[in-house]
């Protein structure tokens with residue numbers, strides 16, 4: 640069998656959950672499991688995070704998968720239902736919905752539902768993605784509060800700059816000013832906000848990336864926050880080439896040796912989710928030893944430098960990211976963030992869940 644594998648550590652997930660609790664001790668935790676739990680496997684992650692108070696996802700189908708796997712905690716659809724049929728399904732599976740625009744209020748007003756649906760009413764505090772403007776928020780709250788189709792209401796927002804120097808003072812002020820007369824629980828904090836802004840923890844926190852052991856904040860590593868990597872992406876060396884000075888490796892000959900070089904061919908490429916943008920020199924671990932990639936990442940293979948690893952050979956273990964090389968390191972070398980790499984791990988990569 641092709642040796643690539645994503646190993647998912649349940650204990651690392653649980654450890655990271657405990658870090659969320661350390662930072663936001665008094666808040667309830669809604670674990671964000673959208674995008675197949677950031678590429679880690681929706682159902683396995685939900686089972687491992689049995690201490691979570693709720694789960695957040697994107698699609699009704701994912702929410703139903705969670706229900707059918709026996710998850711009976713609250714589940715939130717982060718973009719709300721897409722149309723009346725999904726609203727009816729959400730109600731019948733007791734799935735909560737984000738309400739972020741007037742169209743959805745109209746939908747709620749006319750739909751005939753199996754039971755009232757719980758609402759997260761979203762305010763646009765400056766990200767200008769989803770949500771009611773602060774001036775329209777109270778009216779939306781009152782409208783929803785009077786509807787038979789609406790159960791509990793939680794007030795929510797999401798910050799554009801929780802991971803930036805500028806922080807969240809302005810949007811937080813706007814949110815507080817527009818909600819101080821409204822009596823309802825509140826939810827504001829993604830991972831960066833949990834780690835950096837205790838004043839915005841509110842009643843429900845919504846951690847995503849930190850649960851998976853990657854950093855939401857450029858400049859501080861995940862281990863710096865006490866987090867453990869949950870996914871270890873591994874493979875093996877499947878061939879070795881020794882090239883002379885002046886010879887090149889891979890498509891486009893983008894790496895040319897300046898001395899005799901042993902090159903390991905690794906069974907992992909961009910069709911597995913390894914970023915094609917990772918340049919020569921991206922850290923990679925062979926038999927537990929740090930070395931670097933060489934040349935351009937192919938669809939199914941990439942290349943690494945074995946010059947200083949004379950014992951490495953066909954069959955040697957490779958860590959693309961995980962414990963020795965953090966996913967954030969590979970992401971940074973590739974001009975992106977750990978989020979994107981984790982979410983992009985391909986379906987063809989088998990997953991193994993470990994205690």
Ligand SMILES: *Cc1c(COP(=O)(O)O)cnc(C)c1O
Pocket residue numbers: 671673717797828829830831845846847848849855
């Ligand atoms: C994805 C998402 C989160 C989780 O964000 P992280 O940065 O991964 O912690 C929280 N809230 C909303 C609305 C989201 O879309």
